[in-house]
Amino acid sequence: MAQEAKNQDLPPLVTRKAVKTKKELDLLLGDKGARYYKEMEVFPVDTAALKKTLDATCKSRLRTWLEICAHCSLCADSCFFYLANDNDPKQIPSYKIKSTLGELVKRKGNVDTKFMINCMDTAWGKCTCCNRCGMYCPHGIDMGVMFGYLRGLCFSQGFVPHEMKIGSCMHWLYNAQMDVTVEDYVETCEWMAEENEEYYPGLEIPVDKVGADIMYVVNAREPKHYPQDLAEAAILFHLAGESWTVPSKGWEGTSLAMFAGDWACCKQQVEGVYAAMERLKVKRYVGTECGHQHRATITEGPYWAGRKSGEPPAPGLHYVEWVLEALETGKLKLDPAKKIKEPVTLQDPCNYVRNHGLTDVTRKIMSYIAEDFREMSPNREHNFCCGGGGGMNGIGRYREERNIGLKVKREQILATGAKFVVSACHNCWDAIRDLEEVYKIGIKWSFLKPILLEMVIVPDHLKPKEE
Amino acid sequence: MYEFVSGPLALISFAIFFVGIIIRIVWYVKGLDWQLDRVAYSEKLGAGIKGAARSLFHWLLPLNRTTANHPVFMAVTYLFHICLVLTPIFLMAHVVLIEESWNISWVTLPDKVADYMTLAVIAAGIFFLIRRLTDPNVKILTTASDYIVLAIALAPFITGYIAYHQWELGAGYKFWLIIHILCGEIMLIAIPFTKLSHFVLSFCSRIQLGMDYGIKRGGTKGRGIAW
Numbered sequence: 001m002a003q004e005a006k007n008q009d010l011p012p013l014v015t016r017k018a019v020k021t022k023k024e025l026d027l028l029l030g031d032k033g034a035r036y037y038k039e040m041e042v043f044p045v046d047t048a049a050l051k052k053t054l055d056a057t058c059k060s061r062l063r064t065w066l067e068i069c070a071h072c073s074l075c076a077d078s079c080f081f082y083l084a085n086d087n088d089p090k091q092i093p094s095y096k097i098k099s100t101l102g103e104l105v106k107r108k109g110n111v112d113t114k115f116m117i118n119c120m121d122t123a124w125g126k127c128t129c130c131n132r133c134g135m136y137c138p139h140g141i142d143m144g145v146m147f148g149y150l151r152g153l154c155f156s157q158g159f160v161p162h163e164m165k166i167g168s169c170m171h172w173l174y175n176a177q178m179d180v181t182v183e184d185y186v187e188t189c190e191w192m193a194e195e196n197e198e199y200y201p202g203l204e205i206p207v208d209k210v211g212a213d214i215m216y217v218v219n220a221r222e223p224k225h226y227p228q229d230l231a232e233a234a235i236l237f238h239l240a241g242e243s244w245t246v247p248s249k250g251w252e253g254t255s256l257a258m259f260a261g262d263w264a265c266c267k268q269q270v271e272g273v274y275a276a277m278e279r280l281k282v283k284r285y286v287g288t289e290c291g292h293q294h295r296a297t298i299t300e301g302p303y304w305a306g307r308k309s310g311e312p313p314a315p316g317l318h319y320v321e322w323v324l325e326a327l328e329t330g331k332l333k334l335d336p337a338k339k340i341k342e343p344v345t346l347q348d349p350c351n352y353v354r355n356h357g358l359t360d361v362t363r364k365i366m367s368y369i370a371e372d373f374r375e376m377s378p379n380r381e382h383n384f385c386c387g388g389g390g391g392m393n394g395i396g397r398y399r400e401e402r403n404i405g406l407k408v409k410r411e412q413i414l415a416t417g418a419k420f421v422v423s424a425c426h427n428c429w430d431a432i433r434d435l436e437e438v439y440k441i442g443i444k445w446s447f448l449k450p451i452l453l454e455m456v457i458v459p460d461h462l463k464p465k466e467e
Numbered sequence: 468m469y470e471f472v473s474g475p476l477a478l479i480s481f482a483i484f485f486v487g488i489i490i491r492i493v494w495y496v497k498g499l500d501w502q503l504d505r506v507a508y509s510e511k512l513g514a515g516i517k518g519a520a521r522s523l524f525h526w527l528l529p530l531n532r533t534t535a536n537h538p539v540f541m542a543v544t545y546l547f548h549i550c551l552v553l554t555p556i557f558l559m560a561h562v563v564l565i566e567e568s569w570n571i572s573w574v575t576l577p578d579k580v581a582d583y584m585t586l587a588v589i590a591a592g593i594f595f596l597i598r599r600l601t602d603p604n605v606k607i608l609t610t611a612s613d614y615i616v617l618a619i620a621l622a623p624f625i626t627g628y629i630a631y632h633q634w635e636l637g638a639g640y641k642f643w644l645i646i647h648i649l650c651g652e653i654m655l656i657a658i659p660f661t662k663l664s665h666f667v668l669s670f671c672s673r674i675q676l677g678m679d680y681g682i683k684r685g686g687t688k689g690r691g692i693a694w
């Protein structure tokens with residue numbers, strides 16, 4: 001009783017509005033999810049608002065998809081969750097969307113709390129928005145797109161996984177997925193440049209250099225947890241002789257808000273990056289080895305920002321595109337003797353492969369770095385999600401589901417016979433790391449940058465002077 | 468009775484069918500929204516058309532992975548649809564009727580071929596039905612309306628077959644002919660109002676997804692949607 005009274009005094013954690021203040025963020029961070037999900041169980045649905053949102057945003061494309069689905073089940077085996085869960089019919093993409101968004105639309109938003117929690121558990125716990133199923137449906141029904149939409153509805157009603165709520169809040173507060181401020185970031189850049197200058201004389205990480213050719217944008221995890229990644233990027237740009245810069249404001253390219261379905265926050269986030277492009281008058285954008293950074297800022301971002309052309313203010317490249325260009329133009333030269341000898345395989349991230357067609361780019365890069373490159377099967381646009389996409393890696397509530405889903409990737413990797421997986425995506429990298437932790441199949445995994453750095457030939461004039 | 472179902476009722480059903488599908492197409496296109504869908508439909512129309520053409524091409528022909536992965540089902544469904552669409556349009560008896568009323572005509576199928584095509588539709592329909600009743604994947608998705616829609620689609624073929632072969636079945640040719648015409652009319656009317664609207668909306672959806680891939684998801688960088 002006393003406990004209950006105490007809980008009632010605390011401000012609520014579950015809210016329909018996005019959380020935008022430090023105080024609320026601290027409250028959320030102070031809870032590991034227990035109180036949050038408990039509150040959610042009795043959190044009412046604002047059915048009138050839900051209906052209004054549906055009327056305004058659920059248009060002919062989505063309604064047609066829901067209506068004409070032939071209930072043929074051809075999409076079943078396109079989804080890795082279906083396969084990983086021993087062909088459980090409840091994991092058929094069509095079933096998952098029909099029993100959630102389909103019902104929601106049919107009932108015109110007149111649903112209860114339990115229903116919304118099931119929507120949440122499906123939209124985040126049984127789908128990574130990898131968009132693979134859409135390629136296999138004879139009607140061209142893309143369930144990944146619909147789950148993305150459903151996430152937005154869930155978010156607007158407060159039914160969103162704890163970590164996703166925190167993620168969107170981070171973006172509102174810091175314009176980054178983690179609590180890294182502009183000052184923190186700039187300091188990290190300076191620190192990394194200093195740290196490595198000794199080995200690479202003249203190395204800098206130019207902040208806010210107007211008119212640079214390239215504006216390099218990162219994932220907040222890099223300054224926060226892997227600053228070495230930032231240094232590696234800087235060294236490679238330096239060795240390639242690029243004119244490049246990092247923005248102070250607008251330095252973060254990812255968007256957990258996209259995974260959370262907080263569309264207003266997506267807009268704010270991406271507009272910050274676009275403002276930096278315009279402020280610095282750069283020729284091109286290069287985003288780090290992260291899939292959803294590319295998806296959020298380059299592929300989807302223009303639409304959130306209201307850019308009719310569907311293009312960002314400056315052409316957007318994924319890191320792999322820059323790498324290939326540097327290799328092909330000879331800006332970066334690799335020592336062929338240092339090519340990886342052991343079998344290597346490659347993880348194709350959904351966000352820039354299936355959803356942006358960068359298939360040949362990574363394969364050409366592999367031809368520069370690996371002697372025995374082994375394709376996964378299926379691969380390219382047909383590759384399976386790593387198992388941790390769409391925010392799944394970060395959500396504690398669905399850890400079990402995530403680990404089961406990883407089985408498909410495990411089998412794919414094992415079938416190649418390779419013990420080394422190249423992954424130019426943070427999410428895939430994490431999923432593969434966790435895969436090894438859970439299933440212990442004896443693999444290594446790596447981003448491209450460390451591999452390139454091992455092999456790159458440092459031009460004489462950039463070598464440290466012998467004293 | 469025959470005069471009524473084959474005269475005014477036929478006209479009414481055709482009118483509902485045509486007006487209905489046109490309304491559905493217009494409604495579909497008007498509901499597309501570049502910002503909500505996140506596809507720059509008009510700004511990048513060229514890339515969009517390319518993507519749409521690829522999307523249609525790979526699915527109107529069996530050049531897609533779903534066909535490779537599910538050859539039996541896809542063979543049946545291609546056969547079902549081809550026969551279902553072509554048989555009524557090119558059936559001699561139908562063309563003759565139209566010629567008598569409007570003085571226009573076109574090539575016809577030999578009756579023997581049309582007969583086999585009708586059987587193919589019915590056989591495929593039975594295959595779908597059995598699959599719905601037995602395959603756990605299909606069962607979990609199936610609703611009552613799926614059966615109704617399947618019945619609406621098959622009825623004109625079953626009754627047409629009975630009438631053509633002049634089977635009595637306790638009622639006589641005239642009866643089955645009238646029932647056949649009614650079933651055909653029910654199908655026409657049902658198309659705009661049920662899942663059978665996929666007759667046109669499937670094309671809309673394929674074109675839309677093709678444009679999405681052609682415009683945004685790699686069409687300008689990679690291959691667009693790859694099959």
Ligand code: HEM
Pocket residue numbers: 070071072138139544548551552595596613616617620654658663665666667669670
């Ligand atoms: C010519 C345009 C058409 C296209 C592109 C088309 C496409 C499709 C597709 C992609 C499916 C899903 C896969 C399958 O279950 O076979 C399907 C199913 C179906 N179609 Fe069509 N269709 C067309 C015309 C029609 C028409 C005119 C009818 C009948 C009036 C029809 C009746 C059906 C039925 C009954 C099914 C479901 C079969 C089942 O129970 O599994 N289709 N169609």
Ligand code: SF4
Pocket residue numbers: 068069070071072073074075076094136137138139140141608
């Ligand atoms: S493949 Fe397409 S039409 Fe068939 S059940 Fe899946 S979503 Fe529906």
Ligand code: SF4
Pocket residue numbers: 078079080081092093096126127128129130131132133134143144145147385
């Ligand atoms: S988008 Fe991916 S994870 Fe989601 S239902 Fe489709 S195939 Fe499964």
